[in-house]
Amino acid sequence: MSIEVVGVSKRFGDFLALDDVSLSVRDGSLTALLGPSGSGKSTLLRVIAGLELPDSGSVRIQGADATHVPAQRRGVGFVFQHYAAFKHMTVRDNVAFGMSIRKRPRAEIRERVDQLLDLVHLSGFAHRYPAQLSGGQRQRMALARALAVEPAVLLLDEPFGALDANVRKELREWLRDLHERVHVTTVFVTHDQEEAMEVAEQIVVMNDARVEQVAAPRELYENPGSEFVMRFVGPVAELGDALVRPHDIEILPVPDWGTEEAMVRRVSHLGFEVRVELEAADGRRVAVQVTRARAVELELEAGQIVWLRPDRGGALAGGRSAAQAGVGVAGGNPD
Amino acid sequence: MRASRGLRTVALTYLALLLVLPVGMVFYRTFEDGVAAAWAAVTAPDAVHAFWLTLLMVAVAVPANTVFGIGCALVLVRHRFPGKALLNALIDLPFAVSPVVVGLALVLLYGRTGWFGTWLADQGIQVIFAPLGMILATIFVSLPFVVREVVPVLREIGSDQEEAASTLGASSWQAFWRVTLPSIRWGVAYGVILTTARALGEFGAVSVVSGKLAGQTETLPVHVEQAFQNFDLAGAYSASVVLAAMALLTVLSMNLLKREEVTR
Numbered sequence: 001m002s003i004e005v006v007g008v009s010k011r012f013g014d015f016l017a018l019d020d021v022s023l024s025v026r027d028g029s030l031t032a033l034l035g036p037s038g039s040g041k042s043t044l045l046r047v048i049a050g051l052e053l054p055d056s057g058s059v060r061i062q063g064a065d066a067t068h069v070p071a072q073r074r075g076v077g078f079v080f081q082h083y084a085a086f087k088h089m090t091v092r093d094n095v096a097f098g099m100s101i102r103k104r105p106r107a108e109i110r111e112r113v114d115q116l117l118d119l120v121h122l123s124g125f126a127h128r129y130p131a132q133l134s135g136g137q138r139q140r141m142a143l144a145r146a147l148a149v150e151p152a153v154l155l156l157d158e159p160f161g162a163l164d165a166n167v168r169k170e171l172r173e174w175l176r177d178l179h180e181r182v183h184v185t186t187v188f189v190t191h192d193q194e195e196a197m198e199v200a201e202q203i204v205v206m207n208d209a210r211v212e213q214v215a216a217p218r219e220l221y222e223n224p225g226s227e228f229v230m231r232f233v234g235p236v237a238e239l240g241d242a243l244v245r246p247h248d249i250e251i252l253p254v255p256d257w258g259t260e261e262a263m264v265r266r267v268s269h270l271g272f273e274v275r276v277e278l279e280a281a282d283g284r285r286v287a288v289q290v291t292r293a294r295a296v297e298l299e300l301e302a303g304q305i306v307w308l309r310p311d312r313g314g315a316l317a318g319g320r321s322a323a324q325a326g327v328g329v330a331g332g333n334p335d
Numbered sequence: 336m337r338a339s340r341g342l343r344t345v346a347l348t349y350l351a352l353l354l355v356l357p358v359g360m361v362f363y364r365t366f367e368d369g370v371a372a373a374w375a376a377v378t379a380p381d382a383v384h385a386f387w388l389t390l391l392m393v394a395v396a397v398p399a400n401t402v403f404g405i406g407c408a409l410v411l412v413r414h415r416f417p418g419k420a421l422l423n424a425l426i427d428l429p430f431a432v433s434p435v436v437v438g439l440a441l442v443l444l445y446g447r448t449g450w451f452g453t454w455l456a457d458q459g460i461q462v463i464f465a466p467l468g469m470i471l472a473t474i475f476v477s478l479p480f481v482v483r484e485v486v487p488v489l490r491e492i493g494s495d496q497e498e499a500a501s502t503l504g505a506s507s508w509q510a511f512w513r514v515t516l517p518s519i520r521w522g523v524a525y526g527v528i529l530t531t532a533r534a535l536g537e538f539g540a541v542s543v544v545s546g547k548l549a550g551q552t553e554t555l556p557v558h559v560e561q562a563f564q565n566f567d568l569a570g571a572y573s574a575s576v577v578l579a580a581m582a583l584l585t586v587l588s589m590n591l592l593k594r595e596e597v598t599r
Contacts, residue, residue: 049502050501050502051498051501051502070501071498071501071502072501072502072504072505072506073504074502076502077502078498078499078502080495080498080499082495083495084495084496084498084499085496086496086499086500086514087492087496087518088517088518097500097503097505097513098503098504101503101504101505101509101513102504142499145499145503146502146503148503149503149504
């Protein structure tokens with residue numbers, strides 16, 4: 001294991017940021033820490049980096065206890081949301097910083113910086129100052145700077161949070177590519193479930209200072225461990241006592257075992273899929289996604305009475321039972 | 336248009352009456368009897384001694400308050416500790432307390448019968464009526480400038496860059512020299528210039544602890560006052576001109592710095 005966090009708690013005054021959190025990150029993997037703001041994900045990342053000292057618990061990096069090792073000697077690369085560029089240094093000097101601290105020979109620094117600038121597509125920008133770069137370029141520079149010291153693990157704190165949507169999408173793909181080429185163990189923090197799903201191999205969902213679930217993106221989507229996770233990683237519909245994905249609801253023209261009556265209120269054709277908004281007998285609104293073919297087959301139109309049933313095992317059965325009733329309150333997808 | 340012209344007239348008249356005219360008068364009076372007379376007054380042994388003593392005040396107070404100011408600003412911005420609000424308020428004390436009171440307080444502490452004075456006298460160290468006490472007084476009155484200039488700059492840059500430096504392997508000392516100090520250099524520069532200007536011109540606190548011994552414990556401002564009291568008007572005016580010229584130089588260098596900062 002590349003990173004091992006065991007029983008870490010951290011408190012800021014009255015606020016409990018991490019509550020007995022444990023986590024393992026495999027060597028060479030790409031992991032996302034996903035959660036709403038205030039869930040503790042950034043604090044956990046900072047504890048791993050040594051920028052925050054945990055009140056209790058331990059952190060191991062590549063097998064060695066790092067709990068009390070200062071950030072300076074942990075060998076982690078850290079990328080900040082707001083770039084943390086050294087504003088008074090050129091792009092070249094920024095990237096060279098870690099190596100020049102380590103007193104590497106000039107020729108070696110020069111060569112490695114050139115390589116890295118090439119890797120992050122900033123070769124022509126070596127003599128610019130950070131103020132002369134766009135947000136996306138600054139973040140790529142920050143990445144090159146972090147990679148320059150050949151870190152054991154690369155940690156990114158909401159790396160694309162300050163960028164606009166287009167650049168963000170581009171950098172996500174680029175981060176995946178980079179990870180395939182460099183293969184350094186990478187952990188990044190995000191509150192955007194789509195970003196986590198798209199980039200990460202493993203997702204750690206955090207809520208309320210605790211780890212809610214650790215799983216691969218598909219597993220997380222299909223088998224969420226709690227109502228919170230179910231709600232956080234994708235759209236949900238409530239059907240009777242169950243939480244269901246909108247595409248996991250079957251629409252039947254006639255009543256059957258386990259079905260619930262509902263009236264179609266609106267049918268939206270979104271190309272391949274059709275979004276059907278319905279009103280259940282108790283007045284609750286339910287949104288269902290069906291294929292175009294199925295919508296045509298059912299001749300769906302507003303005012304029609306149909307019967308709904310959760311499809312396959314897609315539902316989080318008993319999702320609204322007493323034990324989990326309180327979890328959903330903090331949930332909801334921020335995007 | 337008319338309103339702005341009126342405003343301009345008021346502003347310029349105000350400046351002319353309160354600033355340009357008095358300073359101009361001093362210059363005029365100095366060179367009234369010719370340059371030779373002014374030169375003779377300026378190069379009189381007591382005046383020369385006062386000039387060097389004033390430079391000594393600046394040479395000690397400015398570095399001391401720069402180092403203390405940067406350290407203090409770092410502590411105030413980057414650390415949390417009980418009594419922080421008190422420290423923050425204490426730093427402004429020299430702005431609020433009359434320099435004469437500062438001088439008296441120093442006499443009480445370091446004077447012949449003061450708390451430390453007796454012990455220091457036994458060690459052969461004289462503070463009051465000696466340059467050492469004058470340096471203490473100058474440091475006291477010019478203490479807040481660097482802190483007050485650096486604190487907002489430190490707040491603005493945040494701790495991200497320092498944290499980045501530490502994850503890249505820099506010790507806190509290396510992070511300070513290579514990241515923090517270059518980022519706050521303009522704030523430090525302004526602070527140094529304001530400290531210099533204050534240290535040059537300080538009269539009240541210094542005059543109380545100096546004893547005003549001509550050729551021994553007179554800085555330029557004290558020398559001006561003493562010359563004036565002794566009806567040596569030529570000496571007073573010419574020393575004033577030297578002092579004003581030094582202040583002018585300080586203000587000019589501040590403007591040059593500002594221009595450089597803008598072009599960056």
